[in-house]
Amino acid sequence: MKTLLAAIIFVGAAVLLLGVNIFFFHRPFPDGEISTNPEMRKRGIKCAKQEEMELLAKQRGRSCSGEYSDACKSCALYKLEK
Secondary structure, eight states: OHHHHHHHHHHHHHHHHHTHHHHTSOOOOOOOOTTTOHHHHHTTOOOHHHHHHHHHHHHHTOOOOSOOOHHHHTSHHHHHHO
8 A cells, every 4th residue: 555655646746856847837838749840840850641641642743832722722732832
């Protein structure tokens, strides 16, 4: 029983200490999403889905550049350029 209580206290303290910036200073949680993280974009890192769509578009000779109709806006390639 002492071991279980010690483990619960240890885990609770770890969660509290790891979350100090979020719980007490109300800083946002770090953005881990590749497609929306500005630092990853700056370094040219893309998510696998985006790379796959670009390769597929290049293979098929398609490009979404210029003016977009409503039909084009539903295309995944249009969303990649934004």
